[in-house]
Every structure is written in structure tokens, then in C-alpha cells.
Amino acid sequence: MAGKLRVTQVKSTISHIARNRATIRALGLHGIGSSVEVADNEATRGMVRQVRFLVTVEELGPETVEGKGGTRASAQEKA
Numbered sequence: 001m002a003g004k005l006r007v008t009q010v011k012s013t014i015s016h017i018a019r020n021r022a023t024i025r026a027l028g029l030h031g032i033g034s035s036v037e038v039a040d041n042e043a044t045r046g047m048v049r050q051v052r053f054l055v056t057v058e059e060l061g062p063e064t065v066e067g068k069g070g071t072r073a074s075a076q077e078k079a
Contacts, residue, residue, distance in 0.1 A: 006058040007048060008035040016054070023051050 009029040013021040027047055028036040037060065038044045048057055 003040045003062055004037045004060045005040050005044060005048065006035055006037050006060055008056050008058075009033065009054060010056050011054045013054065020051050020054065023047050024054060027051075027055075029055070 009032055013024050
């Protein structure tokens with residue numbers, strides 16, 4: 001599982017237990033609509049599974065991960 005996940009918060013943490021609020025913060029999310037790219041590993045997948053009803057998840061392929069010939073290389077080719 002190499003790559004990244006884009007996690008977006010879609011629901012509020014109000015009226016949810018403290019453990020779920022803490023998991024959202026630990027993922028780096030700050031409110032509804034905020035997104036963050038995290039490493040795709042067992043730990044982060046477990047965190048996402050814990051709050052799956054509050055977030056949406058997209059798997060990012062290796063071509064979109066920066067530093068592996070993705071967006072930076074294509075931006076340099078255009079210049």
C-alpha cells in the first residue's frame with residue numbers, strides 16, 4: 001500500500017464522542033470541508049475507519065503523489 005489518501009471532513013464533530021473528535025484532529029482536519037493528504041498505511045486506514053461516518057476518502061495513485069514524477073514534472077515540461 002504505497003501512496004496517499006485524501007481525507008475530507010464532511011460532517012461536524014459536534015455531539016460525537018471525544019475519541020472521534022480527537023481522531024479527526026489527529027488526521028489534521030480542522031472543520032467541515034477541510035482536506036488533508038495522509039500516508040496510506042495501516043495506522044491511518046484504522047483512523048479513517050474509526051470516523052468513516054464523518055469523512056470521505058479518495059485513494060491517490062502514484063502519478064498524483066508529488067515527488068514521483070507527478071505534477072512537478074509536468075509543470076516543468078510546460079515551462
